[in-house]
Amino acid sequence: MGFLDIAALIEALVLGPALSMDAMAVTLSNVLCELDMPRSRKLAMPVFFAVFQAGMPVIGFFAGTLVAGFIDAYAGVVSLVILGAVGGKMIVEAVRELREPEACSPTRLTWTQIALEAVATSIDALIVGVSLAAAGKDIAVFGSAIGLTALVCYLAVLALGRRVGERFGAHAQVVGGTVLILIGLRALLS
Numbered sequence: 001m002g003f004l005d006i007a008a009l010i011e012a013l014v015l016g017p018a019l020s021m022d023a024m025a026v027t028l029s030n031v032l033c034e035l036d037m038p039r040s041r042k043l044a045m046p047v048f049f050a051v052f053q054a055g056m057p058v059i060g061f062f063a064g065t066l067v068a069g070f071i072d073a074y075a076g077v078v079s080l081v082i083l084g085a086v087g088g089k090m091i092v093e094a095v096r097e098l099r100e101p102e103a104c105s106p107t108r109l110t111w112t113q114i115a116l117e118a119v120a121t122s123i124d125a126l127i128v129g130v131s132l133a134a135a136g137k138d139i140a141v142f143g144s145a146i147g148l149t150a151l152v153c154y155l156a157v158l159a160l161g162r163r164v165g166e167r168f169g170a171h172a173q174v175v176g177g178t179v180l181i182l183i184g185l186r187a188l189l190s
Contacts, residue, residue, distance in 0.1 A: 005141075011186075012142045016053070016149025019128060021175065022093070023049040023121035023150070024157045030109050030117075031158065041109060046154030048114050052122035054147025060129020061139040080184035082131040087181035089124070094174045131184075 027045050031037060125146065132142055 012145035016146040019125045020150040020153045027157045048118040050151035052118040053150035054143050056122040056125035057129035058143045060126040061133045064130035064133030080188040084184045
């Protein structure tokens with residue numbers, strides 16, 4: 001494994017948690033809003049979210065590959081714009097959450113809601129997949145690293161639960177957005 005391979009792996013391992021911040025917040029919110037949630041649904045959230053976090057960049061990569069010829073010359077700029085937009089959106093949403101926290105829904109979390117949350121929180125990963133195609137990255141490394149690190153993050157949120165929510169909450173989402181923007185800047189400069 002060469003230096004570039006190690007650098008790509010490290011980038012992928014950092015990208016996973018950065019993309020996972022919104023789903024981590026959703027996981028935490030779900031658990032805190034439904035304290036007596038059945039174990040099966042508690043464990044389904046990390047699995048659903050991780051599968052979508054791993055799969056969406058792959059879908060975005062192949063969709064981006066279709067137009068990669070047009071954006072090859074501008075890969076760094078495209079990556080910065082995409083990752084900057086996704087990271088900026090995460091930061092704006094986190095600041096909004098810090099100003100006006102959402103109230104718990106009176107209904108119980110369903111399997112359909114978990115699936116919809118998994119899709120909604122992984123849309124940014126789909127867009128990142130397009131930038132990975134533009135940058136010519138190895139999607140197998142990135143997809144699997146993003147999925148595995150996301151799963152670890154979600155399981156950590158379940159394990160630490162209430163303490164994490166009270167301590168970090170939307171601040172973690174700000175960190176995730178910042179990391180995405182920094183990765184975009186790195187793509188522009190390399």
